[in-house]
Amino acid sequence: MKKTDKKLSFREKKIQDIKRKLIQQKDTLLSEAGIALNALPDETIFPELGDQASAEIDRNFMLRLKGRERQLLKKIDEAIEKIDSGTYGICEICGEEINIKRLEARPVTTMCIECKTEQEEEEKLRER
Numbered sequence: 001m002k003k004t005d006k007k008l009s010f011r012e013k014k015i016q017d018i019k020r021k022l023i024q025q026k027d028t029l030l031s032e033a034g035i036a037l038n039a040l041p042d043e044t045i046f047p048e049l050g051d052q053a054s055a056e057i058d059r060n061f062m063l064r065l066k067g068r069e070r071q072l073l074k075k076i077d078e079a080i081e082k083i084d085s086g087t088y089g090i091c092e093i094c095g096e097e098i099n100i101k102r103l104e105a106r107p108v109t110t111m112c113i114e115c116k117t118e119q120e121e122e123e124k125l126r127e128r
């Protein structure tokens, strides 16, 4: 059952790359929001942020972020969480694996291309 004994698959490796990118993106977002990460004690700097403390810090960060950034940041956090729990890259509509190329291009996506397209079609219909 020990997952660490197993060699990472190609997909898993790619997902770890994506995680690194997401953390970088989060970093960039936060610094753009004028939040100096080096103003925080060392232990609280992600990626290995603790749960309780990070939730508290996140809340403070969120207050300083604009709506759009906040949304994106939330998505990034959710994606990182999913990567950690091993549920990343699964379409939340149909439960199929999302193509790794799509994930690389759009790491915060939670839908496969088929479901996304379908959803967009429906939205278009509703707008009419």
Ligand SMILES: [Zn+2]
Pocket (backbone or CB within 6 Å): 091, 092, 093, 094, 095, 096, 111, 112, 113, 114, 115, 116
């Ligand atoms: Zn799907």
